Amino acid sequence: MDDVKTPTSEERKTALSGLGTSRKRVEDARFTQGKGNYVDDIKLKGMLFGDFVRSPVAHAKIKKIDTSAALALPGVHAVLTAADLEPLGLHWMPTLAGDKQMVLADGKVLFQGQEVAFVVGDDRYAVADGVALVEVEYDELPVVTDPFKAEMESAPILREDIADQKEGAHGPRRHPNHIFTWESGDKEGTNKVLDEAEVVADEMVYYHRTHPCPLETCGCVASMDKINGKLTVWGTFQAPHAVRTVASLISSIPEHNIRIISPDIGGGFGNKVGVYPGYVCAIVASIVTGVPIKWVEDRMDNLMATAFARDYWMHGKISATKDGKITGLWCHTTADHGAFDACADPTKFPAGFMNICTGSYDIPVAYLAVDGVYTNKAPGGVAYRCSFRVTEASYFIERMIEVLALKLGMDSAELRSKNFIKKEQFPYTSALGWEYDSGDYHKAWNKALEAVNYKKLREDQAKQLELFRSGKSRKLIGIGLSHFTEIVGAGPVKNCDILGLGMFDACEIRIHPTGSAIARLGTISQGQGHATTFAQILASEIGIPASDITLEEGDTDTAPYGLGTYGSRSTPVAGAATAMAGRKIRAKAQMIAAYLLEVHDDDLEWDVDRFVVKGAPEKFKTMKEIAFASYNQAIPGVEPGLEAVSYYDPPNMTYPNGAYICVMEIDVDTGVSEIKKVYALDDCGTRINPMIIEGQVHGGLTEALAISMGQEIAYDEQGNVMTGTLMDFFVPTAWETPNYETDFTETPSPHHPIGAKGVGESPNVGGVSAFSNAVHDAFKPFGLTQAHMPHDHWRVWKIAKDLGLHN
Amino acid sequence: MEKINVSLKVNGKDETLSVEPRTLLVHALREHLEYTGAHIGCSSSHCGACTVDMNGKSVKSCTIFAPQAEGADILTVEGISTPDKLHVIQEMFKEHHGLQCGYCTPGMIMRSYRFLQENPNPTEEEVRFGISGNLCRCTGYQNIVKSIMAAASKLREEANVEKKEIA
Numbered sequence: 002m003d004d005v006k007t008p009t010s011e012e013r014k015t016a017l018s019g020l021g022t023s024r025k026r027v028e029d030a031r032f033t034q035g036k037g038n039y040v041d042d043i044k045l046k047g048m049l050f051g052d053f054v055r056s057p058v059a060h061a062k063i064k065k066i067d068t069s070a071a072l073a074l075p076g077v078h079a080v081l082t083a084a085d086l087e088p089l090g091l092h093w094m095p096t097l098a099g100d101k102q103m104v105l106a107d108g109k110v111l112f113q114g115q116e117v118a119f120v121v122g123d124d125r126y127a128v129a130d131g132v133a134l135v136e137v138e139y140d141e142l143p144v145v146t147d148p149f150k151a152e153m154e155s156a157p158i159l160r161e162d163i164a165d166q167k168e169g170a171h172g173p174r175r176h177p178n179h180i181f182t183w184e185s186g187d188k189e190g191t192n193k194v195l196d197e198a199e200v201v202a203d204e205m206v207y208y209h210r211t212h213p214c215p216l217e218t219c220g221c222v223a224s225m226d227k228i229n230g231k232l233t234v235w236g237t238f239q240a241p242h243a244v245r246t247v248a249s250l251i252s253s254i255p256e257h258n259i260r261i262i263s264p265d266i267g268g269g270f271g272n273k274v275g276v277y278p279g280y281v282c283a284i285v286a287s288i289v290t291g292v293p294i295k296w297v298e299d300r301m302d303n304l305m306a307t308a309f310a311r312d313y314w315m316h317g318k319i320s321a322t323k324d325g326k327i328t329g330l331w332c333h334t335t336a337d338h339g340a341f342d343a344c345a346d347p348t349k350f351p352a353g354f355m356n357i358c359t360g361s362y363d364i365p366v367a368y369l370a371v372d373g374v375y376t377n378k379a380p381g382g383v384a385y386r387c388s389f390r391v392t393e394a395s396y397f398i399e400r401m402i403e404v405l406a407l408k409l410g411m412d413s414a415e416l417r418s419k420n421f422i423k424k425e426q427f428p429y430t431s432a433l434g435w436e437y438d439s440g441d442y443h444k445a446w447n448k449a450l451e452a453v454n455y456k457k458l459r460e461d462q463a464k465q466l467e468l469f470r471s472g473k474s475r476k477l478i479g480i481g482l483s484h485f486t487e488i489v490g491a492g493p494v495k496n497c498d499i500l501g502l503g504m505f506d507a508c509e510i511r512i513h514p515t516g517s518a519i520a521r522l523g524t525i526s527q528g529q530g531h532a533t534t535f536a537q538i539l540a541s542e543i544g545i546p547a548s549d550i551t552l553e554e555g556d557t558d559t560a561p562y563g564l565g566t567y568g569s570r571s572t573p574v575a576g577a578a579t580a581m582a583g584r585k586i587r588a589k590a591q592m593i594a595a596y597l598l599e600v601h602d603d604d605l606e607w608d609v610d611r612f613v614v615k616g617a618p619e620k621f622k623t624m625k626e627i628a629f630a631s632y633n634q635a636i637p638g639v640e641p642g643l644e645a646v647s648y649y650d651p652p653n654m655t656y657p658n659g660a661y662i663c664v665m666e667i668d669v670d671t672g673v674s675e676i677k678k679v680y681a682l683d684d685c686g687t688r689i690n691p692m693i694i695e696g697q698v699h700g701g702l703t704e705a706l707a708i709s710m711g712q713e714i715a716y717d718e719q720g721n722v723m724t725g726t727l728m729d730f731f732v733p734t735a736w737e738t739p740n741y742e743t744d745f746t747e748t749p750s751p752h753h754p755i756g757a758k759g760v761g762e763s764p765n766v767g768g769v770s771a772f773s774n775a776v777h778d779a780f781k782p783f784g785l786t787q788a789h790m791p792h793d794h795w796r797v798w799k800i801a802k803d804l805g806l807h808n
Numbered sequence: 809m810e811k812i813n814v815s816l817k818v819n820g821k822d823e824t825l826s827v828e829p830r831t832l833l834v835h836a837l838r839e840h841l842e843y844t845g846a847h848i849g850c851s852s853s854h855c856g857a858c859t860v861d862m863n864g865k866s867v868k869s870c871t872i873f874a875p876q877a878e879g880a881d882i883l884t885v886e887g888i889s890t891p892d893k894l895h896v897i898q899e900m901f902k903e904h905h906g907l908q909c910g911y912c913t914p915g916m917i918m919r920s921y922r923f924l925q926e927n928p929n930p931t932e933e934e935v936r937f938g939i940s941g942n943l944c945r946c947t948g949y950q951n952i953v954k955s956i957m958a959a960a961s962k963l964r965e966e967a968n969v970e971k972k973e974i975a
Contacts, residue, residue: 025902032910033898033917035845035885042844125835126809126828216849216857216911216945267847267911268945300850528909528946696905699948727854727943735949736940 013609018548019541020755023692026533027548028526037265040220043235045293048222049078051286052128052296053279054118054135055306056110059146059377059720060157061139063106063117071120071134076127078290080135081119081282083107093162094251094281097274097499098351099170100180100342101162102380104278110139111159111340112379113720114305119282121294144377144720148314148337151178151374159340159375170342171351171373180342180373185356186433191368194329198320202405207789208393210312210337210378210714212304213385214732215527217267219307220297223283227291231258236280238263238555239273240565242523243502245557247276252284263555269527270704271383272308274345274567301725309378309714310385312337313355313393319401325411327420330367330432332358332397336382338373344382345567346389347497347504353389354488356433360398361442361486361658362420367432377720386704386765388489388568395485399770403482403777404786413774414455417484418446428751435488437656438750438758440684445746446484449660449682452744455480458664466782475670478677481663481775485767489759490573490655499564505650506575507561508582510539512643514632516625517549520582523563524575525555529697529761531571534689535579538755542583543590544610544624561646569657569759572689573750578649580754585645589631593643594622596636655750655758659683661767665775669806672798674710674776676739681767684746686758698743698764705768707733709776711793731793780804816877818843819887827874834858834869836877837884845885845914849943856942859915860884866922868941885914888921896966897921897959906955908946916942920956928967930960 008016018024031037068080083105086092093101106117120131143157150156156178158164164177171181195201221236232254238244241261249256266273283296298307314335320328336352338344346353352371359367384390406413421442422429429437458480468474494503507523520539524531532552540547554560563575587607594612595602598620605612612627614620622630630636631643664678681698688694711731715723724730749756769790776792777785783804788796801807809828816823818841825840832851837843837860849855851870858870861883889895897920900906907913916939923930923938930938935956936949944952 026905028910029902029907030894032907032913033885033894033901034889034891035843035914037910037913039844039847039911041848042838044839044842124839126830214945216855216909216943217847218849265910267849268909270945297848300852300855530908692905696908696947696951699950700908700946701948703948704945726852727850728852732855732943732945734940734943735936735953738936738949740950741948 010609017540017544017546017610019537020687020689022537022690024533024537024547024690026530028530028532039217039265039267040222040235040237041297043222043264045222045224048293048295049121049123049290050125050128051119051121051283051294052132053116054120054132054137056106056113056115056117058110058139058141059113060111060142060144060159062109062142064138064140066118067136068118070136071131074131074134076123077120077131079121079286080131081105081286086285089285091251091281091285094276096341096343098342098344098346099348102341102343104281112377113722114302114379116278116306119286121286121290145178146376146378146716146718146720148335148374148376151376152176159377178375180338180375181351183351183371184369186368187366188368190366191329191331194366195318195320195331198328199323200408201318201320202401202408203318204401204404204787206315206317206397206400206787208311208313208315208396209790210309211385211708211712212309212714212730213270213272213383214304214730215268215270215272218298218300218303219273219277219279221280221283222293222295223287224293225287225291231260232284233260233262234280234284235262235264237266237273239269239525239527239567241525241555241557242562243499243564244276246502247500248284261557263525266525266527269567270386271310271567274383275308275343277307300727304714304725304730305722306379307381308383309339309381310383311393315393315397317397317401319405321405321409325409325416325419327362327364330359330364332369334371336371336373337376337378338382339376339378339380341380342373343380345384347491347499349496350389353384355390355394357391357435357486357488358394358397359431359433360395361422361484363422363426364432369433378716384568386701387762388487388491391487392766392769395766396770396773399483399485399774400787403774407781407786414450414482418443421446436653437486438653438752439748440486440656440658441746441748442484442658445658445660445682445684448744448746449662449680453662453678453680475668477667477669477779479665479667479775479777479779481665481771481773481778483661483767483770483774485770486656486658487569487763487766488654488656489569489762490651491568491570492651492654494650502564503650504564505648506563506570506578507646507648508575508578509561509646510582510586510644512586512628514629516545516628518545519551519553520579521553521560522575522579523561524566524571527566529571530693534693535576537689538576538579539583542580543586569762572757572759573655573753574649574651576757577651577754578647581649582645582647585647586643589643590624590627592639593627593630593636597622597630652752655686655753657683657685657758657760657763659763659767661771663771663775665779667776667779667797669801672794672801674792674797679739680742680744681764682744682746683760683763684748685760685763686748686750686753687756688745688747689757694760695743697761699741701762701764702741702768703733703738705765706738706772707731709769709772709790709792711791713791812875814874814878816880816882818882819884825874829873829875831874832870833872833874833877836874837869843884843886847911847914849911854943856919857912857915859918859942861918861922866919885918896962900955900959900962904951904955904958906947906952912942912944916944916952920959924956924960924963928960928964932957
């Protein structure tokens with residue numbers, strides 16, 4: 002008779018589908034069958050709908066709001082205005098950035114699309130009729146849309162509520178339209194280096210206003226149960242726990258009587274971090290009417306009113322020796338925050354982590370100042386698929402490198418290589434104070450250049466340029482290079498909080514008697530596949546197959562407190578909490594196994610899914626056996642059950658990095674660009690699920706393509722939004738989107754329990770520079786140094802025209 | 809507003825609805841019949857999240873009034889499979905990571921369902937053009953295209969097997 006073979010460690014490891022496997026997603030069975038549960042799918046008994054009357058103008062006093070005709074309409078139940086919210090103290094609300102924001106227009110409006118009144122009715126149609134019948138009389142005021150004009154003496158005062166307030170949330174204010182000035186680094190030292198430098202490049206780099214535009218817009222269903230005093234809100238919340246705390250603070254409803262549930266979320270990308278007037282109005286309306294209220298914005302509302310991103314004017318100076326060694330970096334940023342400062346940044350960082358703007362380079366001295374100003378535009382300033390202001394910082398330095406290379410007459414690939422932080426310098430403290438955890442930039446860069454055959458690309462480009470110059474072709478080729486260093490995983494409680502809430506995260510695990518498990522986290526997936534990947538982390542830590550682990554997030558009544566999912570913080574923070582909670586489970590399991598095997602704890606060693614007696618491989622207890630024992634054995638000194646919770650305060654941020662290269666062909670006469678190649682090498686530390694990483698990179702690159710090549714929130718001088726629909730706001734289709742080549746190096750984070758750094762946002766951070774640099778590179782031979790994004794066909798055509806290439 | 813009756817067939821089942829004439833098909837499907845697979849992303853025909861099959865054609869149900877579907881045969885994502893047996897396209901989306909947040913997915917799958925009947929043997933370029941009325945913000949389309957190409961190949965194999973069996 003054949004022996005029944007015991008599976009080897011390797012076979013048992015494979016059976017777990019743990020770290021490093023391209024496990025298929027557990028979410029997909031529901032989503033492919035239309036069985037997702039998004040906010041707009043929620044239907045409660047007696048539920049009414051709410052929607053806004055919005056301001057058609059960008060700046061005006063409100064003379065009168067007449068709601069009588071709307072209220073007279075059958076099907077309309079209530080119309081809320083600021084006057085109704087004022088007695089509750091809810092006509093204004095705090096923003097995440099230490100400012101306050103009108104929930105409903107309080108005497109004036111400050112941007113087009115601003116919420117003026119909230120109409121509640123039987124269904125969407127009745128509400129739309131009601132909205133149309135609310136009459137608002139506006140007395141228009143002069144408009145400021147240019148942030149450089151906001152602080153002029155003649156500028157109209159936007160925020161009359163704080164006009165005389167000399168001290169803001171982030172220091173002194175020098176003008177009623179000035180929000181803050183934030184400085185980082187060594188001003189004098191940097192100026193001295195710049196003054197004495199052999200070469201200085203000086204450029205204004207604009208990162209235009211855009212919008213995260215997830216396919217599902219923002220919305221919620223608020224339900225106040227007056228009998229038990231409990232408020233439940235289902236909403237598109239990227240940070241459900243923080244929303245609960247904020248809701249409690251502003252509504253005075255005790256926190257235990259508020260339950261926030263983030264169901265399935267149809268993409269977030271930063272759009273769903275903030276607290277919006279719609280949430281407040283739905284809650285108030287539910288309290289007033291006693292029935293559940295649904296509010297879901299439409300696409301135009303979404304693009305006009307909730308959460309723009311970027312809008313940074315970054316003036317830079319970078320100095321170097323003649324042979325290309327960078328000696329200093331200076332940056333002054335003018336940040337257009339719109340009508341309220343509603344940025345979603347950690348409290349101490351009013352310009353986010355813009356001070357990662359030294360990028361991947363060893364720059365001895367640097368200085369950064371950011372001026373935030375008010376304009377008549379929508380509030381926001383969210384991190385659109387990036388950690389706080391990191392795309393801006395990365396784009397800035399990657400443009401400055403290109404401009405410096407031009408000035409030096411040096412190949413920018415070589416200039417980068419010459420100035421990268423070296424592998425042996427990690428952990429590396431940057432001139433602006435961050436401690437980079439790990440990286441091998443030279444290895445990644447060389448691998449990337451080799452993979453695309455950089456030398457050959459430059460030769461082909463030169464040949465095409467010859468054809469153009471000799472009149473045989475009207476096309477140019479641009480090669481866009483980009484190396485980025487992100488700073489993600491906010492973050493250490495000592496310097497990262499939002500509204501005073503430390504930015505730790507948490508995981509709670511319960512092992513069932515039969516050896517399967519449930520884990521709950523403080524984060525919330527919006528497509529990242531947490532239910533798949535966090536189970537993989539646990540599978541490797543506790544030896545239970547990923548398929549036997551249920552993951553739950555997003556319900557504040559059941560999940561442990563955490564700060565949510567944005568800024569690529571889920572893997573660095575909650576992923577770490579998951580591993581640490583798993584290790585607690587394992588520590589207890591070891592004690593149980595020792596008891597069962599009648600040996601000392603130290604006589605056991607962990608082997609994939611079991612504890613084995615050292616030197617006696619036939620004596621072991623599997624995790625499954627241990628789980629059952631934890632429920633049925635009276636073990637002296639050990640509590641029954643097998644559960645653990647970990648609240649993880651990360652010791653540092655993580656620093657994912659990568660090398661991206663884009664090859665683009667540009668038609669000089671039409672401005673039409675065609676992407677010929679995109680190569681993206683990412684180093685996100687330990688790779689949990691390569692399939693999901695690759696998918697994240699594809700998606701992030703496509704958002705980067707959109708942003709750099711056409712997507713913007715544009716305003717005219719009267720403050721009218723020019724790009725309020727998907728007709729004008731560029732979202733690439735499958736037709737415009739290229740195929741991407743992905744690659745990786747793997748430099749684990751030394752301080753993260755499993756060495757993972759996070760990846761979801763890297764491709765947006767690195768991608769924008771690669772695409773934009775390609776456009777610049779194509780026109781470099783004709784003297785182009787800087788052209789502002791987005792590089793849509795018209796703007797590219799205009800570059801060619803201005804360079805005299807159409808003659 | 810006065811309501812009117814609309815009779816139609818949804819996923820093989822006869823339905824009669826009493827709706828305001830201005831009711832959009834997507835609201836009729838989602839809110840009256842509780843087929844919430846079709847999603848609303850733009851309400852202006854741009855994003856395709858609401859794509860369903862109507863009389864053998866892909867339509868964006870956010871820009872069709874329910875009364876225009878009088879007598880129509882509608883198929884939504886809920887109608888192409890059973891929990892025990894997914895449609896090949898659904899299987900391939902799972903297999904090739906053709907979805908992330910899942911919001912565009914029902915529309916994308918219903919468009920693919922119709923597209924692969926219009927063109928059972930497409931090139932990658934034809935797939936990209938064929939689904940260009942459906943936006944996805946998460947995947948960058950690469951794995952969606954891969955999923956549809958794989959589904960096309962599987963469906964052709966199945967059709968060949970059937971042909972042979974008949975022969």
